[in-house]
Structure formats: C-alpha cells, structure tokens
Amino acid sequence: MSPTKLLLLTGSIVLLVGLLSGAPMGQAINKRLSEDTVRGWRVAHTGLTMGGVMMFTVALVLPQLVLTSLLNSIAAWAFVSSSVGFTIGLPLGAWKGQRGLRPKPSGVNTIVYLGNIIGAWGSLIGTVLMIYGAWNMA
Numbered sequence: 001m002s003p004t005k006l007l008l009l010t011g012s013i014v015l016l017v018g019l020l021s022g023a024p025m026g027q028a029i030n031k032r033l034s035e036d037t038v039r040g041w042r043v044a045h046t047g048l049t050m051g052g053v054m055m056f057t058v059a060l061v062l063p064q065l066v067l068t069s070l071l072n073s074i075a076a077w078a079f080v081s082s083s084v085g086f087t088i089g090l091p092l093g094a095w096k097g098q099r100g101l102r103p104k105p106s107g108v109n110t111i112v113y114l115g116n117i118i119g120a121w122g123s124l125i126g127t128v129l130m131i132y133g134a135w136n137m138a
Contacts (some may be wrong), residue, residue: 002079003062003063003072003073003075004062004063004076004077006057006077006080006116007058007059007062007076007079007080008055008059010055010079010080010084011051011052011053011054011055011056011058011059011083012052012075013052013086013087014048014051014052014055014083014086015048015049015051015052015053015055016049016052017087017091018044018046018047018048018049018050018051018052019045019049019094019126021041021045021048021049021090021091021094022041022045022049024040024041024094024095024101025038025042025122027047028041035099036097037094040090040094040095040097040099041094043090043094044082044090044091044093047086047090048086048087048090048091049085050082051082051086052083054079055079055083055093056077056085056128058075058076058126058132061130062075062076062105062130062133063132064137065130065133065136065137066136066137067132067133067136068072068127071129071132071133072133074125074129075125075126075129075130075133076126077121078121078123078125078126078129079122079126080122080125081118081122082118082119082120082121082122082123082126083119083122084118085114085115085116085117085118085119086119086120087115088111088113088115089111089112089113089114089116089118089119090092090105090115092108092111092112092115093108093112093115096108096109096112098112098124099112100112100113100114100115100116101113101116105135
C-alpha cells in the first residue's frame with residue numbers, strides 16, 4: 001500500500017473514532033460526571049478528530065517533500081503508529097478513568113501509557129522527517 005493511501009485510510013479511521021468519542025463526552029456532560037471524566041472524553045474527541053485531519057494533511061504534503069523512498073515510508077509509518085497509539089490510548093483512558101502519564105500502576109493504565117508514548121514518539125519522528133524533507137526542497 002502506498003504511503004498516501006495508508007495515511008488516508010488510517011486518518012479516516014482515526015477521524016471516525018474521534019467523532020464517535022463525542023457521544024460519550026456528551027453523555028458525561030449531561031450526566032454531570034466528574035470533570036476528569038469529561039476531560040478524558042474531550043481529549044479523546046478533539047485529539048483524535050484533529051489527528052485524523054492531520055493525517056489527511058500529511059498525506060497531501062508528504063509526496064511534495066524531498067525524501068528518499070525509505071524516509072518517506074518511515075515518515076508515513078511513524079504517523080500511522082502515532083495515530084494508532086493515540087486511538088487506542090485516549091478512548092481507553094477516558095473509558096477507564098486512566099491518564100497514562102506513568103507506566104504504573106500496571107494494567108489498563110500501562111496500556112494507555114504505551115499508547116501515549118507510541119503516539120508521542122511517532123508524531124515526533126514523522127514531524128522531524130517532514131522538516132528534513134521540507135528543508136531539502138530549497
């Protein structure tokens with residue numbers, strides 16, 4: 001699968017999960033659940049919706065950058081792994097009331113933590129490669 005198609009497909013799935021995360025956010029607000037619960041769903045809803053749109057943008061921009069085929073694929077897979085990590089971690093964290101800022105306590109919190117770490121590192125690697133590719137354009 002081409003990097004562009006991979007980014008568009010993954011971005012569509014991430015956007016869908018982000019939009020669907022708006023329903024439990026609205027329920028949490030209507031049921032007057034704790035601010036932590038509402039915040040968790042708000043982060044999942046807005047973060048994943050923004051992440052899906054970002055994937056579309058990357059899919060459009062990446063072919064314009066000056067990168068080797070290998071670096072182009074690494075950048076695409078970095079963003080895909082990032083979005084998958086966040087797509088697992090953010091809704092799971094909101095559902096189970098875990099923030100995943102540290103790996104302990106183990107269990108669900110560790111899964112949320114790993115999703116956050118994979119998400120952050122993937123975004124960082126992909127963005128650095130995009131900067132490199134843009135720098136090479138001149």
